[in-house]
Amino acid sequence: MPAVEEIQEFLPNLDCGRCGLTCAEFAGFLLTRELAPEDCPVLHEPDYAGFIEALHELLGQPTVQAAAGMQIDLEKCIGCGICVAMCEFHLGNCADARLGKGPRPQDKVIFHIVNGGAVVVHQERCTRLLQAAEKCSKCAEYCPTKAIVLF
Amino acid sequence: MEARIESAICPGCACLCDDIDITVVDDRIYQAANICLWGASKFLAHKRFHPKKERRRLQQPRIKQGCLWQTVPYEAALKRTAEILTRASRPVIYGLTNSGSWAQEAALDLARSTRARLEPADLAFKAPYYRSLMKHGLFWASLDVIRDEADTVVFWGANPLHSCPRHVVRYSVFARGKFTERGLEERRLAAVDVYRTELAEFVKLFIRLEPGQEPALVQGLLAALTGGKPPAIRGLRRLAALLEEASYGVIFFGRGVSYGPAQELLDGLGELTARLNRGSPFIFFPLTADFNSTGLYHLLLRELGSPLAPDFGHDLAGTGQAEPVAWSEVDAVVVVGADLFWFLSQEEIDRLKKRQVPVVALSPFANRTTGHAEVVIPVALAGVETPEIAYRMDGLPLFLPKIVSTHLWSDSRVLRELTALL
Numbered sequence: 001m002p003a004v005e006e007i008q009e010f011l012p013n014l015d016c017g018r019c020g021l022t023c024a025e026f027a028g029f030l031l032t033r034e035l036a037p038e039d040c041p042v043l044h045e046p047d048y049a050g051f052i053e054a055l056h057e058l059l060g061q062p063t064v065q066a067a068a069g070m071q072i073d074l075e076k077c078i079g080c081g082i083c084v085a086m087c088e089f090h091l092g093n094c095a096d097a098r099l100g101k102g103p104r105p106q107d108k109v110i111f112h113i114v115n116g117g118a119v120v121v122h123q124e125r126c127t128r129l130l131q132a133a134e135k136c137s138k139c140a141e142y143c144p145t146k147a148i149v150l151f
Numbered sequence: 152m153e154a155r156i157e158s159a160i161c162p163g164c165a166c167l168c169d170d171i172d173i174t175v176v177d178d179r180i181y182q183a184a185n186i187c188l189w190g191a192s193k194f195l196a197h198k199r200f201h202p203k204k205e206r207r208r209l210q211q212p213r214i215k216q217g218c219l220w221q222t223v224p225y226e227a228a229l230k231r232t233a234e235i236l237t238r239a240s241r242p243v244i245y246g247l248t249n250s251g252s253w254a255q256e257a258a259l260d261l262a263r264s265t266r267a268r269l270e271p272a273d274l275a276f277k278a279p280y281y282r283s284l285m286k287h288g289l290f291w292a293s294l295d296v297i298r299d300e301a302d303t304v305v306f307w308g309a310n311p312l313h314s315c316p317r318h319v320v321r322y323s324v325f326a327r328g329k330f331t332e333r334g335l336e337e338r339r340l341a342a343v344d345v346y347r348t349e350l351a352e353f354v355k356l357f358i359r360l361e362p363g364q365e366p367a368l369v370q371g372l373l374a375a376l377t378g379g380k381p382p383a384i385r386g387l388r389r390l391a392a393l394l395e396e397a398s399y400g401v402i403f404f405g406r407g408v409s410y411g412p413a414q415e416l417l418d419g420l421g422e423l424t425a426r427l428n429r430g431s432p433f434i435f436f437p438l439t440a441d442f443n444s445t446g447l448y449h450l451l452l453r454e455l456g457s458p459l460a461p462d463f464g465h466d467l468a469g470t471g472q473a474e475p476v477a478w479s480e481v482d483a484v485v486v487v488g489a490d491l492f493w494f495l496s497q498e499e500i501d502r503l504k505k506r507q508v509p510v511v512a513l514s515p516f517a518n519r520t521t522g523h524a525e526v527v528i529p530v531a532l533a534g535v536e537t538p539e540i541a542y543r544m545d546g547l548p549l550f551l552p553k554i555v556s557t558h559l560w561s562d563s564r565v566l567r568e569l570t571a572l573l
Contacts, residue, residue, distance in 0.1 A: 079187035080316040085325040085334070100298070100326030100334075102170040102185025104157070114184050116191030142325075142335075144312050144349035 002058050004028055004121045010055045012042040024119050025074065030059060031123060032069055069129065069151055070139070072118050076147035079116040083139035083148060087111060089125050111139070118147070152177060160551050162534035163190035164315040165439040165544035166294075166322075167551075178555050180535075187316035193535055196516070207517040209529030210559075225560055225568075228528050232485070233572040235509045235526070239483030241464065242267040243476055246489025248441035250562050251539025251551070255447050257566035258487055259454060259461075264570055266464035270476050271447050272489035273439070274460050276409040278473040280437050281448070281458040283414075283421035289435050290428055292401075293545045294321075297434065299328035303397035305390075306342040306438075307420065308365070308407025312349045314440035315544070323403065324353065339393050343368065344407060356393060358386035363411055369419035376426055394427055401434040414473075439544045441488075442534075446542035478503060485511045487562055488533075492519035513562050530562040537561035 007027040015022045018041045021029070029035040037043060037055035044052075081102060084090060090097035093108045103109045112121050123129060127136040128150065140148040159171040163186065171190065174182040183194045191197040198204040212228035213220045223231075236242055244262050247255050248271055262269040271277065292300075304323050311318040319325055327334040341356040342348065343365070351357045360368060364384065371381035375391035394400060402424060408416050420435060427433040439445060448458045451471070455461050459471025466472060478499050484491065491510070492500055503510070504523070512524035521527045533539040534551030536559065542548050 078312060078316050079191065080312060081185070081187070081320045082325055085320045096170070098327050100321040102168075102172075105172060105184065112184060113186065115182060115195060116186055116188040116197060142353055144352045 002031070003124070004031060004119070007031065007055065007058060010037075010051050010058065011040065012048060014042065016042060018042065022115075024114060028072075028120055030055065031120075032071070033059075069123060070120065070126070071149045071151070072120065073147045073149070074117040076145045077117045078145055078147075079113045079118065080144065081113050081118075082142050082144065083118055084109070084111050084113060086138040086142050088127055088136050088138060153181075156554060159554065160534065160541075160549055161186055161190040161193070162442045162532070162539075162541060162551055163187065163193050164318075165442050165444060166315045166318050167442065167541055167543045167547075167549055168317055168321065169549070173554060175555060180555060189316060193532060208515060209517055209521065209527060212526070212528045214527075215525045225528070225565070228526050229565070229569050229572055231526050232511045232528070232569055235483050235511060236265050236267075236485070236569075236573060239265075239267075239509075241480050242483040242485065243270050243481050244268070244485045244487065245270045245476075245491050246272045246487045247447050248272045248439075248444040248489060249533075250447075250488035251443060251533040251537075251541055252446045252450065252548070253539060253563040254487065254533065254561070254566060255443070255450050257563045257570065259450065261485075261566050261570045261573075262461065263463050264573055267485075268460060268462040268464065268472070268476055269451075270460050271444070272491075272494070273406070273441065273444055274473075275413060275475055276406050277437060277439075277444070277448060278459055279409070279413040279417040280404075280435075282473060283417040284435070286418065287421040287425040289421060289424055290432055291545075292432070292434050293547060294543065295328075297401050297436075297545075298322045298326045298331070300330050300399040300432075301401045301434075302331065302337060303339045303393060303400035304341075305394070305400070305402045306340075306344075306350055306354070307402055307404040308344060308410075309342075309403050309405025309438040310344070310348040310350060310407075311403070311405075311438060314405055314438055318438070323401070339397070341390055341393055343390075356386060356389055358384075358390060360384070365408070365411060365416050366419055369416065369423055373419070373423055373426060376423075394423075394433075395430070397427070397431055397433065399432050400427060401436055403436050403438045405438040406440070437544070443488075443539075443541040445544055445546055446540070446548070449542055449546060449548075481508060482506075483509050483511075485513070486520050486524070487513045487566070490514075490518040490520050492523055513565055515559075528565055529559050530565060531557045531559040533562065537563075539563075 004027045011023045013023045037052045094103050140150045154175045156173040161168045161171045172184040192199045196206045211222045331337040340354040342350045342354045343358045371387045375381040424435040457471035459473050510524040511526040512521045513528045515532045531537040536557040538553045539551045
């Protein structure tokens with residue numbers, strides 16, 4: 001499964017809002033297959049020829065829907081970072097998140113707080129996806145605004 | 152051209168988070184990582200609780216000519232302000248809690264030279280606290296020590312998720328410190344409020360009171376701790392037990408305490424903290440929201456020896472005023488780093504308008520006050536477009552460097568030039 005950052009390399013990164021989302025959010029929806037590369041109006045412009053095909057190649061065939069995933073409602077999220085501090089993956093892999101600080105860009109994390117909202121950057125690292133969907137739900141459990149929905 | 156700034160300091164709230172990674176593209180902030188919505192309101196000019204909506208920046212000074220706005224250069228706006236202040240016999244400089252320390256120093260000089268009253272925006276919240284502190288002489292610790300050591304945390308009339316959203320993660324609840332290695336599991340948490348807040352999601356003991364019941368709860372807690380008979384308030388005994396068992400405790404109180412009889416309540420809480428301090432370290436900590444409110448009180452203490460509002464025209468003793476200003480006496484207002492008309496009641500606003508009290512507003516963003524002001528002077532964002540110094544809520548001074556450039560003047564420059572004009 002590609003990372004959101006890899007997908008973003010093939011998006012315009014203009015945050016023009018014509019699809020109703022920022023490019024980072026659009027990339028997240030591409031990853032969960034709720035949107036397709038064709039849904040970005042800017043990618044149909046001649047300057048971005050070949051990007052849609054490259055995204056299809058990167059995303060691969062939509063064979064298996066993720067067994068478990070998460071969705072973040074950015075209208076509710078206040079960017080407090082409780083999900084970053086409570087995530088079990090971060091506990092073992094990110095010293096800054098353990099201490100309550102924000103992770104650095106090079107850190108191995110699942111969430112990042114970007115522009116005041118939580119963004120999933122590497123969903124493939126989530127414990128729920130890998131092994132124990134029923135065991136970890138700390139990000140949603142402690143979210144004070146109930147912005148994270150697990151499925 | 153793209154540039155990355157790592158570990159920048161956020162002037163969004165008094166936490167002054169120092170782990171912000173910013174991407175600047177062509178002298179414009181394109182992305183800011185690790186900021187909450189309050190930080191986004193400064194770095195990206197988003198509305199605080201409406202992330203997709205922009206806050207409107209003011210671009211040029213303007214003055215009111217009759218019923219019409221006229222765009223003018225800075226010099227003309229300053230001249231008009233100087234005329235207003237010269238004519239006034241009871242001017243007030245209001246706000247300053249969202250300004251950097253250099254601007255606060257310039258405002259204090261301006262207040263001195265115009266014999267004005269300097270009114271901090273959160274005086275109703277901080278003045279009773281400082282009086283209680285002076286009465287009881289309490290223990291103090293920095294936020295880092297609180298993160299490392301505090302095993303009992305009480306939020307009283309405070310909702311950190313609204314006033315400083317990352318506070319709970321960085322210092323008080325979820326952060327894992329030296330002696331609080333398991334974070335949330337290591338701490339015993341309680342909250343007291345008049346309505347259910349988001350804290351109830353993770354706080355074990357949430358006491359919901361009726362408005363006006365807080366002093367009775369404080370007295371009840373004191374009675375329970377000294378072996379007396381406390382009144383029947385739900386959760387009182389559990390809270391008393393939680394406080395008594397603490398090995399290192401902290402009571403964070405927020406603006407909620409200032410909506411009732413603040414002095415009585417804060418005196419009671421100060422007494423309670425002093426009583427708890429006999430057994431173990433206990434801290435009584437104001438949860439300030441505005442990013443440099445602490446800096447203003449440090450300045451007042453350093454320059455005048457009193458943390459209360461200085462009144463250079465009327466208070467000859469120089470001890471400062473604890474009571475909020477009587478707006479019926481005021482005949483000119485300069486608002487810096489605050490939104491006065493947001494805090495005043497509609498009757499007070501109507502009375503100010505009826506008396507045609509001239510209002511001068513220095514603000515980076517359009518707000519209610521700029522909508523009513525006679526002179527509007529846009530200023531650069533402190534800590535983003537102009538370098539500044541700010542004090543974290545525990546009194547740690549930090550230098551905030553400039554990140555992007557602007558054509559706007561800083562508020563310290565506006566205030567200094569205004570003082571020079573007078």
